[in-house]
Amino acid sequence: MNDPIRESMLKKSKAAKRETFGKTISFLAIAVIVAVVAAIFYFVASKGISTFTQNGVNFWDFLTGSTWNPGSKGADGKPLVGALPMILGSFFVTILAAIIATPFAIAAAIFMTEVAGKKGTKILQPVIELLVGIPSVVYGFIGLSVVVPFVRSIFGGTGFGILAGTFVLFVMILPTVTSMTVDSLRSVPRHYREASYALAATRWQTIYKVILRSAMPGILTAIVFGMARAFGEALAVQMVIGNAFTVPNSLTTPASTLTSVLTMGMGNSVMGTLSNNALWSLALILLMMSLIFNLVIRWIGNKGGNTK
C-alpha cells in the first residue's frame, strides 16, 4: 500500500537533506584546514627539533646563547647557535609596534564608526584596504630611504635598528588592526548605544564605558593579529633593522629578528645540515611565541568578557 503522505512524512525532507549536506561539506572544509595546519606544525616541529636531537644542541643554550654562527663551532666544540639576540629583537619590535599602533587604530576605528559617520568611513576604509595591498618589499624600501635616514639624523648612528623596524611595522600593521577593530565596534548592538544615550551619557562616556568594553575581545583579537603580522613580517623588517646578531642594547643600534635571520639564511644553507635545521628551530620558536601570545590575549579576553 502506497500512501504518498505517509511516505513524504517518513522520508527526509529536502531541507533536512540539504542541512546534512551543508553540515558535511562545511565540516570537510574545516577538516582540510585543520589537516593543513597540522601538516605545517608537524613539518616545522620535526625539522626544528632535529637541531636538538640530531645535532645535539642544548635547548637551553639555544634560547640563551648570544652568538649565532651555525657554520662554525665555539671554544667548547659545540655549534654556535644562540638565538637570544633574535628572540629579543622580535619581541621588542613587535611589542613596540603594537603599543604605538593600538591607540591609533582604536582612535581611527572610533572615528569611523562613532564620530564621523558614513563620510569618515568612506574616506578611511578604502585607504586602509589599499595599504594592506602594498607589498612588504615596498614598505621596506620606503623604510630604507625615508625612515632610516630620519632615525639617523635624530639619534645618530647608522639609523638601522629596532626603532626603524618599529616605525615600519607600525605603519604595516595599522591597516590590519584598524579594520578589524572597526568590525568589532560595528558588531556592538545598536541598543547598547541607545541605552547609554538614554541614560544621558555623553558620546565619549558611551564610547569609553559601553562600546569599547563590549568590543574588547574583538579589539584584543585585532591586536593579536596585528602582532602576529609584525611577528611574521620578514622582508620589510630585514631591510631596516640592520641584521646584526647582537643582543640589542639600544633602540638605534643594529639588531635582528627571528624572521629576518630565517629569510636571509634559508637560501644559503643546505637542507639537512645544522645551519638549515637551526633556522627551522627559529621558525619553531616563532610558532611557540605566537602560541604564548595567543593564550595570554585569550585569557585577557575571557576576563574582559566576564566583567562586561
Next chain:
Amino acid sequence: MKKKILGLLTLMATMLIATGCQIKGEVMNVVGSSALQPLVESAGESFSKIHPDLYVNVQGGGTGTGLAQVQGGAVDIGNSDLYAEEKSGIDASQLTDNRVAVVGITPIINPDLKVSNLTLQQLSDIFSGKITNWKDVGGQDLPITVINRAQGSGTRVVFESAVFKNGEKAIKAQEQDSSGMVRQIVATTPGTISYSSYSYINDSVKTPAVDGVVLSHDTVVDNSWKIWAYEHMYIRKDMQKERVHEFLNFILSDDVQDNIVNKMGYIAIKDMKVEKTLDGQVKSIE
C-alpha cells in the same frame, strides 16, 4: 548562482587535470645562486630562440638551495657561487662541475669617503674589527660601519677567503641578503664598507683600489686582482637529458661568452690566463 560557481570549479578542475597530463613544450629547471641568475636567464632566452619548444626556467633561491636540489634530483642544473666541496651537506662526488664564468669581487665604500686605496691587510683588519675608524686608513675621522652579506652567501665566502689569510674572524656586523640591498645601503649610509661582485657595481658606490690594483676585466684575467671566483653550474653525474648538456655547451660557446658573459660584468672563462684550484692555488694557463 551556486550552480554557476560549481560549474566553474568543475571546469577549472578538469582544466588543471588536463593540463597536468600533457604540457606541450619541455621545461629545464635551473635553480640556485642569485648572482648567476641574470646571466643564465639571458642565456636561456637565447637558447629558447633556437629551441622554441624548450623553456629554460631559471630560479634564484641561493647557492645552498641550488646545490641541495640538484643533488636531490629535483632540478636539472644547480647554480652555485662556490665549489660544491666547500658547502657542508653536499656530496660533491655525485656532481659534475661546469665553470661558466668568473666573477670579480670588490670592496665598495660610501662615495663620500676620502679613501681610494686599501691594502689587503687593511681590509682584513677592517672586516675583522681591528680597525674601526676611517682615519686609520687615510680617510676622514668617521667610524667604520661594516655591512656583510648573509652567512653562507657565496660572495661572502669568496671575499673572506681572499682577505682573511690567517684565520681571522669576521666581526659581528650588519648583514644583508642581496647585492642590491648592500649597494643601496653603502650608497646612502655614511662610513659604510661592504663588498659586491663586479656585475652589480654602479656609480652610486665607490670602489677603492686594492694594493694599488683597480678591478677590471684585464686585472682579473692575470690574477693581479686577487678577489675573484668561478661561477658554477652543477649537474648530476647521471644526467640523461641531452638538452641539458647542449645548454651547458651553449653557455660555454664563444658567442655567449663574448656577447652575454662579458657584457654583463662577468668574465668569460676562455679569457682567463690563470686557473684557481679548489684550495686557492693559482697557476697560469699556457
Next chain:
Amino acid sequence: MSPKRVDKIATGVIYAMAVIIVMILVALLAYILINGLPHVSWSFIVSPSRVFEAGGGIAAQLFNSFYLLVLSMIISIPLSILAGIFLSEYAPKNKLTDFVRTAIEILSSLPSVVVGLFGFLVFVIQFKIGFSIISGALSLTLFNLPLLTRNVEESLQSIHFTQREAGYALGLSRWETVTRVIIPEALPSLITGIILGAGRVFGEAAALIYTAGQSSPALNFSNWNPLYINSPLNPFRPAETLAVHIWKINGEGIIPDLNAVSTASSAILILAVLIFNLIARSWGRRLYKRLTGAN
C-alpha cells in the same frame, strides 16, 4: 572636569589621531605614486621585462599577479567560507573547537617565508608540480586561509541573533538560514575580508619566491590554450608576480633603469589593488542589494 568637557577633549583627540593616520597613509601613497607614476607608460605596462638592458616592462608580471590572485581566491574563498560557517554555526562550544581556533590563529603568524618553503618542499618537490602558478596559488591559499576563515566566522557571528531566530521561525534549517539569511546579510564584511586577503596575496613575495618562482616564460598573449607552456593561462608554468619582480630587481637586478622599473612597478601595483578594491566593492554592493533587497 565635567563629562561634557571630557567628551569635547576626547573627540578632539580622536579627530587629531584620525588626521595623523590619514596623513601618514596619504603621505605613503603619495610617495609611491609621485616617485613611480612619471616612469609609467603604456609601453611599460605591455612590454616584456628584460634581464640586463634598460627599457623592459612588466606585462607578464602584471598578468601573473592577477592570474595567481584569481586562482588562489577560487581555492581559498569557498574553503574559508565553509570552514567559517562550520566554526560559527555548527562547531560545539568545547575545548576542541577552541583549540582549532587557536591553531588557525597561530598559523596566521607564521612568516610567509616558512609557508613558502613548506609549499616548495610539498608542492614543488614532493608532488612534483614544479615551480608553477598552481604551486604558488596553493601556498598563498595556506597563507590566506587562517585570516579569511577567521574573518568569515567573525562576520557571521556579528549578525544579530534575531536574524537567525527569524530564519528558524520560518522553518528554515540551520544551513538554509546561514546561506539564505546570514551570509547575504554579512556580505559587506565578508567582502572586506576578501579584499584584505586579496591585497595580501597581491603584495606577497616571500611565499612565492620558492613556489611560483622568480622568472616567467616569454608569454605568447595570442595563445590562450592552457596546454601550451607559453600560454598565459597555463597554470603549470613558472610565474613571477609583480611583487616578486620588485623584490628581485632590487635585490639582484642588474638592469640600469632598476630604480625606474621598481618605483613604477610599485605604483602600478597600488593602482591595481585600488582598481581591484573598487570592482570588488561595487560588485559586492550589487550582490548585497540583490540578495537582501536592501536599498
